Amino acid sequence: MAGAAGTGYASGGMVTKLAAARIAASAGCRMAIASGREANPIARLEAGARCTWFAAHASPLTARKRWIAGGLAPRGRLAVDAGAARALLSAKSLLPAGVVAVDGAFERGDLVTVCGPDGAEIGRGLTAYGAEDAARIAGRKSREIEEVLGYRGRDAIVHRDDLVLTGAAGDET
16 A cells, blocks of 8 residues: 655655665664654654554564674684584584684674584674684684783684574574
8 A cells, every 4th residue: 555755855655664664673673654744753753743653573682683694794704613513503602612714804893604514504603803813713722812812802703692593403583
């Protein structure tokens, strides 16, 4: 029943507004569609003006995890051993000791894929180290990070809060 944009100064019809509401709700945000014909529509909403509210479909954490899973292009790859793969599937962080290979040119905060011993993707996460430093600490204990790098970084290469399991065994999205 929603129509396209009308003529004149219209910048989008109801279809456009509903598409925006769907995007906002799936990202964990509430949204209202209200009349903009009178001045100060936000103040009018606060005073109880008529509108249509769209509830959030996801919590902010879920929305963030969705963003990590599909909103970014991976810049590198971390290969892990079987023990690290099991730990990740048990909602643990990725520690340097479990990393067996580092590929790609990524910086701290970039998205990387995490692959198991068979090469299959286990998950995607935001890395706490750039590729060069990650390669230097791969296979090491967390307590050795400062000695190897010359500074005390995070214990995990990818913290569990920054990791989304994407493999069939751990689909969180």
